[in-house]
Amino acid sequence: MVELAGMGGVVPEATYVTFVSKAQRAKLRAMLQTEDMGELSWREKKRLFGSEFYFSGPPTLARQAHAYVNKWLSGR
Numbered sequence: 001m002v003e004l005a006g007m008g009g010v011v012p013e014a015t016y017v018t019f020v021s022k023a024q025r026a027k028l029r030a031m032l033q034t035e036d037m038g039e040l041s042w043r044e045k046k047r048l049f050g051s052e053f054y055f056s057g058p059p060t061l062a063r064q065a066h067a068y069v070n071k072w073l074s075g076r
Contacts, residue, residue: 014059016066021050024073028053040065 020028025044032042032053040057042065055065 013057014062015054015056016062018053018055018066018069018073019047019050020053020069020073025051025053028069028072 025046029044029051038057038061040055040061042056043054045052045054053069055062055069057065
């Protein structure tokens, strides 16, 4: 859970966004559709030159998914 500074509240989930080019979005979508995402959810918003992939769930899990996808996109 993430505590909101000065607001006294707790946020049970976080959302991270990754932009994926048109050339790579079909591969990423196919990979995500075959994975068991557990508590993590994802959605895609198609844009002119690619897609925005949103990963939502527990903050640590969403951050790890975001980092993994960015690493996958860079080919490392």
